[in-house]
Every structure is written in structure tokens, then in C-alpha cells.
Amino acid sequence: MPRHAAVIVAAGTGERFGGSLPKQYRPLAGSSVLRRSVEAFRATGRFDDIVVVIRDEHRPLYDAAAVGLGLPEPVTGGATRQDSVRAALEWLEARAPDLVLVHDAARPLVDRATIDRVLDALATAEAAIAAVPVVDTIKRAEAGIAAGTVDRSGLWQAQTPQGFRFPALLAAHRAAAGEALTDDAAVAERRGIAVRLVEGHVDNFKITTEADLTRAERLLGGAADIRTGTGFDVHRLIPGDAVILCGIRIPHGFKLEGHSDADVGLHALTDALLGAIGAGDIGQHFPPSDERWRGADSAAFLAHAAELVRARGTILNVDVTLLCERPKVGPHRAAMVARIAEILRIDAERVSVKATTTERLGFTGREEGIAAQASASVRIER
Numbered sequence: 001m002p003r004h005a006a007v008i009v010a011a012g013t014g015e016r017f018g019g020s021l022p023k024q025y026r027p028l029a030g031s032s033v034l035r036r037s038v039e040a041f042r043a044t045g046r047f048d049d050i051v052v053v054i055r056d057e058h059r060p061l062y063d064a065a066a067v068g069l070g071l072p073e074p075v076t077g078g079a080t081r082q083d084s085v086r087a088a089l090e091w092l093e094a095r096a097p098d099l100v101l102v103h104d105a106a107r108p109l110v111d112r113a114t115i116d117r118v119l120d121a122l123a124t125a126e127a128a129i130a131a132v133p134v135v136d137t138i139k140r141a142e143a144g145i146a147a148g149t150v151d152r153s154g155l156w157q158a159q160t161p162q163g164f165r166f167p168a169l170l171a172a173h174r175a176a177a178g179e180a181l182t183d184d185a186a187v188a189e190r191r192g193i194a195v196r197l198v199e200g201h202v203d204n205f206k207i208t209t210e211a212d213l214t215r216a217e218r219l220l221g222g223a224a225d226i227r228t229g230t231g232f233d234v235h236r237l238i239p240g241d242a243v244i245l246c247g248i249r250i251p252h253g254f255k256l257e258g259h260s261d262a263d264v265g266l267h268a269l270t271d272a273l274l275g276a277i278g279a280g281d282i283g284q285h286f287p288p289s290d291e292r293w294r295g296a297d298s299a300a301f302l303a304h305a306a307e308l309v310r311a312r313g314t315i316l317n318v319d320v321t322l323l324c325e326r327p328k329v330g331p332h333r334a335a336m337v338a339r340i341a342e343i344l345r346i347d348a349e350r351v352s353v354k355a356t357t358t359e360r361l362g363f364t365g366r367e368e369g370i371a372a373q374a375s376a377s378v379r380i381e382r
């Protein structure tokens with residue numbers, strides 16, 4: 001069996017993070033960036049050795065991040081990434097691996113399939129690296145002005161892992177010491193090694209900025225601050241000619257009594273949205289004592305609650321249940337869904353309206369009033 005080694009490069013200073021914790025040690029969805037990278041390789045069960053290269057001054061951070069992983073002593077990196085990789089390869093020489101994959105610790109979202117593709121390609125290729133085709137149009141700029149469009153056909157973005165025959169990579173690194181090459185593939189190419197590109201993954205991006213870290217958190221679901229609110233409302237039925245339910249006027253022998261248009265469905269939903277962000281209730285925002293709201297279209301209440309949510313995040317979905325014997329809601333359901341989606345400015349697919357009777361029991365069963373309950377889920381982002 002050929003021996004496989006992985007080198008995880010975590011020796012960066014993290015200067016681009018503005019003096020805060022270096023990016024490889026930043027927490028990421030309940031773990032750390034470095035730990036996730038190491039665990040991605042460990043989980044494959046295909047590596048005999050996994051060695052991490054760090055900066056000496058980060059040792060306490062490393063010890064905290066690597067606790068329980070059972071890794072060998074980390075290797076101390078050099079002044080450049082290239083020096084750091086060479087140090088790890090020199091350390092590995094005694095372990096005599098056949099194949100080695102080099103991976104940036106700052107790519108914690110590397111997936112099993114990408115690691116497998118790089119490793120498997122080495123069965124026939126001298127070297128193989130994960131890469132994704134360039135999809136954006138690339139501009140060459142001079143003093144901030146576009147000076148031309150680069151033909152992107154044949155252009156790829158190199159990722160890690162990058163895989164090599166171990167002896168060949170060690171020799172290439174020794175020969176390239178002191179040169180400034182950007183990645184291990186460049187070191188290998190310098191020695192005339194053919195580097196095959198294998199399919200990487202768009203999520204296998206390098207964490208360089210705070211925005212990258214936020215994106216990684218989101219992909220892992222770790223930063224999702226999902227909140228739910230519920231609402232309930234009742235209005236009395238009195239003689240009239242129509243009820244307004246979920247924004248739709250339905251001819252009926254009664255109407256709902258209230259200060260506004262008494263749309264019990266939209267009131268319950270407004271309370272659900274306000275509840276999800278802990279912003280009080282509809283009565284606080286629109287007091288029934290205020291003449292402004294006499295006969296008001298309840299869409300205004302719901303739109304206001306939606307604005308309050310949008311100031312902090314996104315409405316994920318809402319669900320309203322109307323409790324009444326009559327009128328029949330079914331024929332109006334699609335219109336109600338469409339109207340709520342319009343007021344909330346979300347896809348209709350995220351809106352649900354349902355109805356039930358109460359088997360002629362209670363005040364709704366006796367048609368003295370109509371009740372509504374609602375729930376809303378929101379994702380807080382700000």
C-alpha cells in the first residue's frame with residue numbers, strides 16, 4: 001500500500017485580518033478554521049500522516065485548536081509559505097510517504113470528493129491540483145480604468161489540495177528554495193513536472209476576509225440565527241356584507257367588527273413577525289385608540305412589521321391558519337397567499353394559508369367570530 005501524507009499549511013500571520021486572531025485559528029461554526037481543515041483530511045481515513053505547519057508564536061493557539069486530534073508535533077514554518085511547506089516536507093522525509101497532498105488551512109470547506117479526486121489522479125498523473133474554471137469576465141486595469149478584457153477560456157483558479165509524488169515535490173522544493181513561487185504546483189512546474197487539473201469545488205474557497213468567514217459560517221449553517229414568532233387574533237362577526245381575510249374581501253352575510261378592517265389573519269401574522277424579532281405586538285405599534293387606524297387596511301400593519309424584520313434580516317416563511325365555519329376559505333386561498341407575498345415582498349412559495357373549522361364547537365363554531373393563528377420564521381443578519 002502506498003503511504004499518503006497530508007501537509008496542512010497554517011503558518012500565515014493572518015495580517016489581513018487586521019491584527020485580530022489569525023484567520024486559521026478563528027472560530028467557525030463551533031470549531032476552528034484549522035481544525036475543520038485537519039478533520040476533512042482525517043475523516044477520509046486515507047492518510048498515514050497529517051502534519052500541520054505553524055508559526056512558533058501561535059503554539060498556544062495551535063494547542064487549543066488541535067486538542068484531541070492526536071496529531072504529531074507541529075512543524076515550525078518559515079518566512080514564506082514556500083519555506084513552510086519545504087520545512088514540512090523535510091520533516092516528512094523520514095516517514096517516507098509515496099504521495100503527499102498540500103492543503104491551505106484557510107480552506108476549511110474542502111470536501112471529501114475533492115480530496116479523493118486529487119489523490120486518485122496521482123495513480124496516473126505526476127501531480128494533480130484542485131481547480132475551478134474562471135467564470136467571471138476578467139479585466140486588466142490601468143489606474144482603475146479597464147484597459148482590456150482577458151480571454152478567460154483556458155483560465156482556471158488553482159485551489160488546494162495539491163498532490164504530488166513525495167520525492168519529486170521534496171526535490172522540487174529544495175531546488176526552488178529562495179525563489180518566490182505562489183503555490184506548490186508552481187514549484188513543481190518549475191521542475192518540468194506535469195500538473196493535472198482536477199475538479200475542485202466553489203465552496204473550497206480561501207478564507208481571506210471577514211466576509212469569507214461569514215460566508216463559510218453560512219454554508220455550515222453555524223451563523224444562522226433563525227427565530228420564530230407566533231400570533232393569535234379574534235374578531236367578532238356582526239351583520240354586514242363581507243369579511244376581509246388575509247387581505248382578500250369575501251362577500252358574506254356578516255363582517256368582522258374592529259377598529260381597522262379587522263382582518264384577523266393579517267393581524268395574527270403581524271403579531272407573529274413582531275414576535276419573531278421581539279418587537280412587541282400590533283396594539284403597541286397601532287393603538288386602537290388612534291383615529292389614524294380607523295377602517296385602516298391591515299396590509300399597512302403587516303408591511304410595517306415586515307419592514308422592521310427586514311431592517312434586521314430576512315423573512316424565511318410565514319404560515320397562517322384561519323379558524324371559521326364560513327366563509328369557505330379554499331376558493332380564496334391562492335389569492336390570499338399572493339396578497340401576503342406581495343405585502344411581505346417574499347416568494348409565494350414561502351407563504352402558507354390554511355383554514356379549519358372547529359367542528360361547530362366554541363365561538364368560531366357558533367359563528368360568533370373568526371380566529372386566526374400564525375407563525376413566522378426569520379433569519380437575523382444584522
Ligand code: MG
Pocket residue numbers: 233234235258262263264267
Ligand atoms: Mg385584531
